[in-house]
Amino acid sequence: MNPKTSPNNIQESFDRTLKHTNFQDITIDISEITIDSLLKDGILKDIPIVGTLIHLAKLGANVRDLLFLKKVISFMNGLRNIPPTERDKMINKINDSKEYKVKVGEKLLYIIDTCSDYENSENASHLFKAFLEEKITYDEFLRSANIIERITSYDLKWFLKNTREYMGVDEVNSLISSGLFDLHYEQIDVSVEDQDDYESSNRYKTHINGGETGVTISRVGKIILEVFGK
Structure with a gap:
């Protein structure tokens, strides 16, 4: 395997990009990026992880690899307003804590790879940005991203x-299992009414309330609502 395209090199390139690359001077319209345009010379090649993945693509990567590259660019683009120093500080804080076995950069690559398209990757980036800004904890980011990567942007x-x-339940349809x-479950309440009619065959009238099933917003769902501005 070419050392430039080894998994370790991809991880190192991503870490360098995540911690040290300034995206503020790079204007990217993700919707306009095509596979062909990614393979041509351009400013995006100056981004370490992009340059590494493009090199891999030219060695014969498949379409899935190129689409992964587009998801990576979309994720990074979502962090353009966070200075590299702030990114570096927050990432090192998690990595140095020893609380999580998987380093931040590696975990983000797993998340990006699982996202169905670049829009999902951008949504995951929005959550990571909230973590970098200390609006949510890293654990809350991981739990929220796990949901975002499994649902569509729609x-x-x-x-x-x-x-x-x-x-x-019928209102949320397939999202019932999304997290x-x-x-x-509404508690069933049974009450018996004595009608004071001793000759009536229906002297005791029974009322049953509740027993219906519905849904409430989960804790992680509330975090997502807060991050995305509702």
């Missing part, structure tokens, strides 16, 4: 626009 937009504190909601 699902996220629907959740941000339509969700309420309590909803019916955005918790199932809520």
